Amino acid sequence: MRKIIFLVLAVFLFAKEYVITKYLENKPVISIEYNGPEDVKKILNMDFQVLDHFDIEKNSSTKFIFTYNKNSKTLKVEYVKNGNPFLIKKYRSNSYAYFPFLVHRAVYDINEYFHLPSAKFLIRKVIYSLLVAPKQANIYLSDYTLSYKKKIISGGLNIFPKWADEKQTTIFFTKYERLPVLYKYNLITGKIKRIISSPGILIVSDVKKDKILLTLALDAQPDVYMMDLKTKKLKRITNYPGIDVNGKFWVNDKVVFVSDRYGIPYVFSKDLKTGEIKRVLYHGKNQVGVDGVKNYLVISSRETANEFKPNTFNLFLVNADDDSLKRLTMKGQNMFPNFSVDGSSIMFIKRENFYSKIGIIRLNERKVFYYPLTKILQSFDW
Amino acid sequence: MKKLALATGLGALLLLVGCAKHPDLENAQQPKTSQNVVEKNETASTQTVAVSMPEENLNTSTENESVSTENRVVEEQNLTATTITVSQTQNNQQFAKKLASIVVYFDFDKYNIRPDQWPKVEKLAELIKSNPTNYTVRIEGNCDEWGTEEYNYALGLKRANSVKNALIKLGVNPQKLTIISYGELNPVCTAHARWCWRLNRRDNFTYLP
Numbered sequence: 001m002r003k004i005i006f007l008v009l010a011v012f013l014f015a016k017e018y019v020i021t022k023y024l025e026n027k028p029v030i031s032i033e034y035n036g037p038e039d040v041k042k043i044l045n046m047d048f049q050v051l052d053h054f055d056i057e058k059n060s061s062t063k064f065i066f067t068y069n070k071n072s073k074t075l076k077v078e079y080v081k082n083g084n085p086f087l088i089k090k091y092r093s094n095s096y097a098y099f100p101f102l103v104h105r106a107v108y109d110i111n112e113y114f115h116l117p118s119a120k121f122l123i124r125k126v127i128y129s130l131l132v133a134p135k136q137a138n139i140y141l142s143d144y145t146l147s148y149k150k151k152i153i154s155g156g157l158n159i160f161p162k163w164a165d166e167k168q169t170t171i172f173f174t175k176y177e178r179l180p181v182l183y184k185y186n187l188i189t190g191k192i193k194r195i196i197s198s199p200g201i202l203i204v205s206d207v208k209k210d211k212i213l214l215t216l217a218l219d220a221q222p223d224v225y226m227m228d229l230k231t232k233k234l235k236r237i238t239n240y241p242g243i244d245v246n247g248k249f250w251v252n253d254k255v256v257f258v259s260d261r262y263g264i265p266y267v268f269s270k271d272l273k274t275g276e277i278k279r280v281l282y283h284g285k286n287q288v289g290v291d292g293v294k295n296y297l298v299i300s301s302r303e304t305a306n307e308f309k310p311n312t313f314n315l316f317l318v319n320a321d322d323d324s325l326k327r328l329t330m331k332g333q334n335m336f337p338n339f340s341v342d343g344s345s346i347m348f349i350k351r352e353n354f355y356s357k358i359g360i361i362r363l364n365e366r367k368v369f370y371y372p373l374t375k376i377l378q379s380f381d382w
Numbered sequence: 383m384k385k386l387a388l389a390t391g392l393g394a395l396l397l398l399v400g401c402a403k404h405p406d407l408e409n410a411q412q413p414k415t416s417q418n419v420v421e422k423n424e425t426a427s428t429q430t431v432a433v434s435m436p437e438e439n440l441n442t443s444t445e446n447e448s449v450s451t452e453n454r455v456v457e458e459q460n461l462t463a464t465t466i467t468v469s470q471t472q473n474n475q476q477f478a479k480k481l482a483s484i485v486v487y488f489d490f491d492k493y494n495i496r497p498d499q500w501p502k503v504e505k506l507a508e509l510i511k512s513n514p515t516n517y518t519v520r521i522e523g524n525c526d527e528w529g530t531e532e533y534n535y536a537l538g539l540k541r542a543n544s545v546k547n548a549l550i551k552l553g554v555n556p557q558k559l560t561i562i563s564y565g566e567l568n569p570v571c572t573a574h575a576r577w578c579w580r581l582n583r584r585d586n587f588t589y590l591p
Contacts, residue, residue, distance in 0.1 A: 039449070088430040097449035105433065134568045151446035157567060160532075178590075180562070200539045201563050203532050215532050220543045220561055222536035243540060245532040258533055264491070265533055286491075288533045336531060378567065379531055 027053060028114050031060040036068030040075070043100045046145055047107040052365045053116045064110060068099065075102040079113070097150075100143040101125075117364060121340035121382070125168050126347075127152070127161040128380035137378055139173055141187070144347070144382060145371065146358060152187065162204045162381045166341075171381075172204040172212070182214070196227070196234075205247045206292075213237070213247035213255065224257045237270060250292040251320055256280060258288060267299050281318055283325065288313075289335050293343040295320040298328070300335045300348075315348060317363070328361055329368070338382060347382055349373065477513050478589035481506075486545055486585040490526075493540035495548055503545060506587065507552035518590040521545050523563045526579035538563030545585050560590070 032048065034041050044066060048054060065078040065085075073096055079087035089109060091102040104122040111119040126142045139153035139161045153161075157176035164170040170186045172195070180202035182195040196202070200217035207213075210229045215222055224237040224247035237255055238244035243265070246258040253272045258265050267280045267287045281287060284301030291298050297318040304312060313335050315328040328334075332352035339346055346361040356373040484506050486499045495503060510519060523538030542561035550556050568586075571578040 086429075090430065090432045092432070095447055097447045100449060109433075131567055134570075135564065137567060147449055149448045149450070157564075159565075159567065176562070200542070200561050201535050203535065205532065215536065217536075217539055220539070220546065222539055243533065243536040245536045289531060376527070378565075 027055045028062070028116070029055045029057055029060045030110075031058060031063040032056055033063065033065045034068075035066070036075075037070055040066075040068040040099050040103060043103045043145060043147060044107070046371070047104060047122060050360055050362070050369045051107060051111060051119055051122065052362060052367055053111055053114075053119065066103075066106065068102075070096060073099070075099065075106055077106045077110075079110075097148060100145060100148045104143060118342045118344060120342045121345045121347075121360075124341060124382045126380055126382040127163060127171055129159045129161055129173070129378035130375055131378055135176075139171070144360070146373070153185065160203045160379050162207060164207055172207070174202050174204070195229075196232075203245070205245070206249050208249045211249075213249065215245045215247065224255065226255070237272075246290055248290055248292040248297075250297065251295045256290055256292055256297060258290060267297070281316060281325070283316065284314075289337055291337050291339050291346075293339040296339070296343060298337040298339065298346050298348075300337055315346070315361075329359075334359065336377075336379070338380065340382060347380075349377065473513075474515070474517070474589065474591070477509070480509055481519060481587040481589050484509075484587055486541075487580065488541050488583045488585075490579075490583065491537070493537060493544050495544050500548075503548050504552060506545075507549050507554050510549065510554050510558060517558070518560050519558055520588040520590050521559060521561045522568070522586040522588060523561065524568050524582055524584050524586065525564075525566050526582040527566050527569070527574075535563045535565040538565050541583075541585055 061082050063080040067076045073093050075091040077089045078085045091106055093102055108119050108122045126144055129137050129139050131137045135157055137157050137159050138151055139158045141150045141152050142148050159174050161171050161173040164172050169188050172184055175181050179197045179199050181197040182202050184193045184195055198216040198218055201222055203215040205213045212227050214225045216225050223244045226235045226237055240261045243260040244257055248256050250256050254269045256269045259268050264286050265288050267290045268277050269280050270277045281299050284303050286302035287299050289300035299316045300313050301316055302313050313333045315334045315337050317326040317328055332350045334348055334350050337346050337348045348359045350357045350359045357370040358373050360369045484502055486502050521542040523542035525534045525538045546559050546561050569582045571581045
């Protein structure tokens with residue numbers, strides 16, 4: 001009996017691991033055929049590689065024939081089973097440059113067709129700010145590979161763009177006028193709305209329905225505030241007379257933030273019901289970046305005492321449910337961690353030997369993918 | 383019997399169309415093009431689904447749009463250098479130049495004023511006090527490329543605020559002072575080297591009429 005209980009317990013304990021192993025062993029086997037420009041093919045290959053949900057072989061009974069026509073700006077995908085096409089999907093855009101989104105959508109649809117875990121990160125748009133000259137930063141729209149690029153906001157300093165809604169039609173961003181001003185901008189209609197201004201610093205750190213977390217310095221003191229967008233009412237979350245920034249909504253009415261109240265920056269959580277403030281991660285010497293989704297937190301933490309040595313910043317995954325801690329990166333400066341909307345992936349920036357890369361961690365697939373980044377992004381959101 | 387066969391056929395057709403993999407067009411905004419067009423091809427079992435992609439700012443031109451699969455080509459468009467509006471009078475121009483010539487440097491990850499930087503702050507206080515006309519001095523906190531996102535901006539702000547508080551203690555009218563943080567967005571030096579980062583951890587002072 002004891003043995004049975006132990007066995008049941010063991011199966012229960014390792015159930016999650018078991019599912020992941022089984023899932024990886026049973027990737028759908030498909031064939032891919034492509035006709036069209038080489039640039040489109042690169043994106044297509046990248047999508048399947050980063051998604052990592054399929055075994056791609058030369059002669060599978062399930063085949064997908066991609067054809068991109070540059071003149072009509074149309075991507076055609078034929079779903080073929082045993083040599084017979086049974087579904088044709090056509091994706092069209094107004095400009096050629098938009099093709100990465102067509103490819104991402106097509107691959108996303110194939111993933112959905114097989115009822116595989118969500119691949120929403122493929123079709124999410126990325127919004128980022130880039131410094132083009134001192135005191136000159138533009139905001140660009142892009143796909144997750146940063147191949148597509150469209151200038152959205154320019155002129156002066158436009159920084160800290162953040163998606164304002166689930167559908168990715170509206171963004172928040174900070175513009176430096178005489179004071180920093182927060183704007184809300186609709187990408188579809190072009191409508192722009194002034195929300196608030198603050199002396200010194202003004203950043204939208206997180207968005208959750210009608211509430212946003214802001215870093216403001218209304219009295220020259222950087223603190224985390226919560227704003228109700230309906231009532232425009234501000235609520236002060238932190239009031240330590242040092243640095244409190246980077247507020248993120250977390251589970252169970254908690255807000256996490258970065259504070260230097262222990263002399264160097266660490267990540268803390270505040271329970272909005274009780275007001276209790278706790279340190280989240282007792283590891284590392286300096287924790288400057290944090291993002292949260294569901295019960296998970298990803299934290300960028302410095303592990304070496306000398307900030308200029310290699311192995312400087314690594315990413316850690318904290319699970320609030322079981323207090324587990326996973327080290328996600330091993331070397332380099334891994335910063336700006338940013339969860340995908342479904343929580344399945346983390347996008348971050350890695351700097352190593354003065355080169356920057358975009359990294360995508362696929363948590364369930366346990367893989368990290370990198371691709372080069374030639375410019376230093378001021379900040380990004382996806 | 384014929385009716386039954388017809389009804390069954392219609393039912394099967396409906397089921398087939400209903401089961402087609404319709405994409406989730408959550409961002410669809412265009413009234414006409416965003417509708418999925420389901421057409422039947424000649425072979426009974428093949429369907430054609432047209433999926434339209436919503437694009438931003440469709441009414442505007444696509445001149446700001448580009449694509450690069452190498453991640454290597456980065457555009458820089460419409461660059462216009464910002465010019466600081468300096469008062470017409472010679473005196474104010476000279477005052478602005480003097481202000482701009484003072485730079486207070488900070489240690490890595492610190493916002494307290496270093497002992498060796500105090501004479502500069504004292505000189506700055508004297509300069510502001512000796513010019514009683516109506517103007518504002520903007521104290522601009524800057525950081526090196528280290529540190530991430532928001533923390534760097536807060537650090538820049540604390541650096542600006544340290545000098546602001548020091549100037550107030552030295553008798554400067556607080557109403558003449560305003561602070562801002564540029565984080566790492568206003569580097570004077572862009573080399574990836576220690577001596578360069580040191581130059582970027584600083585406060586600048588700008589004359590605002």
